[in-house]
Amino acid sequence: MRLPVNRFAALTLTTLLIATGAHAGDKRAAVITPTSGPAADYPMVLGDPFVVDGVTYTPQDRLNFDQVGYAGVGGGTGISIAHRTLPMPSYAEVTSLDSGRTILVRVTRRGPMDGPNIVDLSPDAATQLGVTASRTAIRIRRVNPPEAERAALREGRAAPLRMDTPQSLVAVLRRKLDPAAAPILLPLPKAIGAAVTPPAPVNPPVPTSPRVSTPKAAHVAAAPKPAPVQGAAPPQKAPPAAKATGSLVVQIGAFSSEARSNEIAHKLGAGVAPVGKLFRVRMGPFTSRGQAEAALAKAKAAGYSEARIQTAS
Incomplete structure (x- = not known):
């Protein structure tokens, strides 16, 4: 006489074997590894040395x-x-x-x-x-x-x-690739280089003859313009002021801890301003894009990769 087959029990047993291993002594568990979505980033694997x-x-x-x-x-x-x-x-x-x-x-x-x-x-x-x-x-x-x-x-x-x-x-x-190597000098970007004024060239002194002795009053009368002082650099005309395009700041971030915000600001030479329940840490303001980009590079080099250049408000 054939005994009835309980198909539901068989399905339950199959599921249990998949979850716990085919043998009672096998401690391996079947794990479904996600292939997409945020869960795909976990768990992180290190491995042995x-x-x-x-x-x-x-x-x-x-x-x-x-x-x-x-x-x-x-x-x-x-x-x-x-x-x-x-x-x-x-x-x-x-x-x-x-x-x-x-x-x-x-x-x-x-x-x-x-x-x-x-x-x-x-x-x-x-x-x-x-x-x-x-x-x-x-x-x-x-x-x-x-x-x-x-x-x-x-x-x-x-x-x-x-x-x-x-x-x-x-x-x-x-x-840093080779600290013993000679420094590698690379050109600065135009935006940064424009903010730096090179030192004026110094002309070599021209020897003067001891026989020349011109009274000051006669010298002024003889020449319509004052003669340049020998050995000194000619006066340079100041460049025209750049048109204002709005102040720029580098925002490091907004933090809930005032003590932490002050610590970061002190490290980067930034300022702290309360915004609601947060404390905003900013560097600046800067008058040129080059200055802001240099400050942004400093912030990122210090580990604040989310720092961004913004218009001051």
Whole structure:
């Protein structure tokens, strides 16, 4: 006699086996890994230490990670990179120390697994950064971008370009590649260079003859204009004042803690202004775009990647 089959019980048993493992002694659990959405960024994976060319690398979850070195072009898809110690996935800004161009990338794999480079760029990341050489000087800095930019990178699309790093800061970063090397002098951007007045050239003194002795009154009468003093630079006409285009400020951020706001302002030479229940930290105001961009570079170099140039209000 055939016994009735309880199909519901069989389905329940199958589901239980999938969730707990096919064998009672198997402790592995079936995990469905999301492939899209914010949940795709978690959990972040570090992994065990490993050795490359005799050097041991230990992956770490460091929020203030900032490094200069060289990048090559490797595998990977989308705007992504391989790095030896940053969590996977995580996000970073990569700056070309040749052009100053900065892009947002997603760390998706370990590498490079040989050679002196610190980063392997995916082909798409190299294209967006404007890299054509097999070895390019770069700066990599871990950041926490907004969800819209994370979503673009997860879907294989590029996030908007960051503001180019000023050439004055690029020169400082390049010197960190090899502190013993001679300083690399790069031209300043026009906006910044215009705010700097070069020293007036000093003419070499012209020897005067001791036999010439002209009374002051006779000298004034003989010449309609006063003669220039020998050995001194000719007077320079002041440049016309620039037309006012509105004051600019660099907003570092708005914070709920007044003590924290004052600490940040003291560090950057900024000011603090209460806005509702928040305290706004700003640098400036500045009269030129060049001055504001220099202040913005200072703020970003200090770790405040969300700093922005705004019109003072």
